Amino acid sequence: MGLELYLDLLSQPCRAVYIFAKKNGIPFKLCTTEVFKGQLQSKEFFQINMLRKIPVLKDGDFILTESSAILIYLSSKYQTADHWYPADLQARARVHEYLGWHADCIRGTFGVPLWTQVIAPLTGAHVPEEKVERNKTAMDRALQQLEDKFLGDQAFLTGQQMSLADLMAFEELMQPVAVGYDLFEGRPKLAAWRERVEAFLGSDLFQETHGPILNILEQAVNKKFPKPSPEVYPYILLRISRIP
Amino acid sequence: MPLELFLDLYSPPCRAIYIFARKNGIPFELRPVELGRGEHLKPEFLKVNPLGKVPALKDGDFLLAESVAILLYLNRKYQAAAHWYPTELQARARVDEYLAWQHTAIQLPATNVYLCKSLLPHFSGQPVDPVRLDRLLGKLKPALRHLDQEVLATKPFLATEQLSLADLMAFTELMQPTAVGCDIFQDWPRLAAWRARVEAALGPELVQDAHRLVLQPRDPRDAQRDPKLAQELVQRLLERLS
Numbered sequence: 111m112g113l114e115l116y117l118d119l120l121s122q123p124c125r126a127v128y129i130f131a132k133k134n135g136i137p138f139k140l141c142t143t144e145v146f147k148g149q150l151q152s153k154e155f156f157q158i159n160m161l162r163k164i165p166v167l168k169d170g171d172f173i174l175t176e177s178s179a180i181l182i183y184l185s186s187k188y189q190t191a192d193h194w195y196p197a198d199l200q201a202r203a204r205v206h207e208y209l210g211w212h213a214d215c216i217r218g219t220f221g222v223p224l225w226t227q228v229i230a231p232l233t234g235a236h237v238p239e240e241k242v243e244r245n246k247t248a249m250d251r252a253l254q255q256l257e258d259k260f261l262g263d264q265a266f267l268t269g270q271q272m273s274l275a276d277l278m279a280f281e282e283l284m285q286p287v288a289v290g291y292d293l294f295e296g297r298p299k300l301a302a303w304r305e306r307v308e309a310f311l312g313s314d315l316f317q318e319t320h321g322p323i324l325n326i327l328e329q330a331v332n333k334k335f336p337k338p339s340p341e342v343y344p345y346i347l348l349r350i351s352r353i354p
Numbered sequence: 355m356p357l358e359l360f361l362d363l364y365s366p367p368c369r370a371i372y373i374f375a376r377k378n379g380i381p382f383e384l385r386p387v388e389l390g391r392g393e394h395l396k397p398e399f400l401k402v403n404p405l406g407k408v409p410a411l412k413d414g415d416f417l418l419a420e421s422v423a424i425l426l427y428l429n430r431k432y433q434a435a436a437h438w439y440p441t442e443l444q445a446r447a448r449v450d451e452y453l454a455w456q457h458t459a460i461q462l463p464a465t466n467v468y469l470c471k472s473l474l475p476h477f478s479g480q481p482v483d484p485v486r487l488d489r490l491l492g493k494l495k496p497a498l499r500h501l502d503q504e505v506l507a508t509k510p511f512l513a514t515e516q517l518s519l520a521d522l523m524a525f526t527e528l529m530q531p532t533a534v535g536c537d538i539f540q541d542w543p544r545l546a547a548w549r550a551r552v553e554a555a556l557g558p559e560l561v562q563d564a565h566r567l568v569l570q571p572r573d574p575r576d577a578q579r580d581p582k583l584a585q586e587l588v589q590r591l592l593e594r595l596s
Binding site for chain 1: 404405416418419420421422423424426427430431443444446447448450451453454455457458500504594
């Protein structure tokens with residue numbers, strides 16, 4: 111039984127794992143687990159992950175959650191190129207420094223617009239305007255720190271080469287972009303970084319990974335995005351209530 | 355130039371680093387940063403960590419922020435015993451998994467309980483709001499339940515069969531509300547047993563030393579020292595805890 115990855119490409123950390131595996135030629139079975147079809151709530155998925163979250167890695171009997179842990183596991187097991195997760199003490203520390211800050215300041219922040227602009231309207235949930243504004247302020251602050259503290263004059267976030275940090279950051283930033291927020295406007299340094307990341311990934315892999323998320327706005331507008339099934343509503347309302 | 359660790363022992367991740375360095379005999383200069391006095395926002399500290407947060411490390415010219423990054427750096431540079439961060443792939447992944455999960459699952463809700471129970475009343479002069487406290491304790495509960503009922507059901511420590519960085523981080527985080535009178539262990543026997551196990555493994559004296567500040571009542575003169583700062587802090591806390 112080979113490697114299985116439980117992913118929904120609408121999810122930022124899932125995309126990071128997907129891209130990493132694909133880019134590095136790591137063979138895996140894609141077990142698509144669709145959040146808005148209620149598949150996280152299924153009995154089958156509970157056997158995979160009691161916390162009902164994705165991404166999940168299943169390698170034989172070994173089950174692993176948390177995207178950064180999965181990425182580090184894959185990079186070590188499949189001995190991917192050093193730049194992803196450098197062996198050098200200080201270079202590796204920089205990746206972990208980014209991942210720590212990302213967990214507090216990026217994760218939970220950049221996913222919000224999808225919930226407020228697309229999902230909430232579909233389910234009739236109301237999101238107070240002050241939460242939307244607060245989120246915009248949080249995104250602005252995070253983008254400034256991303257540019258000043260992490261990118262600086264480097265080509266990538268933790269050095270001159272692409273690493274796990276860039277992958278994680280890029281996928282989070284793509285989320286609001288997909289629902290029409292031009293985060294990169296007025297931020298030429300970040301825009302240039304974005305282009306470097308996209309060039310590194312290559313357009314085929316980019317299209318393949320971002321198809322679902324980039325179509326979401328169009329689908330919502332044309333009322334083609336499937337209305338989430340009733341059993342997902344409590345989960346959706348919970349996620350929305352968690353928006354600070 | 356020796357290793358410098360910029361810490362405020364009121365902060366759980368700072369305590370984890372302090373305990374780790376002391377336990378492993380890592381020589382360092384302690385550079386206290388008093389969050390209560392806004393020292394983390396002053397230009398001198400921002401040169402060390404432009405993100406304006408503790409903990410921070412300075413090793414010669416190398417500056418490093420973020421507690422997990424610092425722990426892993428110290429662990430590797432000073433070649434701590436393997437149980438802290440195993441070399442075996444799957445065991446290490448379990449530690450990585452906990453360290454990633456704990457940011458939002460443990461650190462955030464446990465800190466909020468502490469802020470509601472201790473910092474907010476201290477700086478506002480108002481008594482603890484029991485409704486707010488109850489709500490915030492409720493947000494910590496699912497993670498405690500998961501650790502007690504699922505994680506610790508199959509092993510003595512949180513990531514592996516031995517004490518690791520996961521346990522160290524969890525311990526100092528869960529001591530935060532505990533130290534100010536919220537006994538979060540009372541409903542969770544496995545978690546309580548784990549806590550005793552960790553304390554014994556780290557050494558009660560070292561644990562006591564690291565927690566000395568957070569265990570003692572705050573100086574009531576703090577809030578009056580800079581009323582404007584206190585007021586701003588109260589505003590931010592109310593927003594955060596709403």
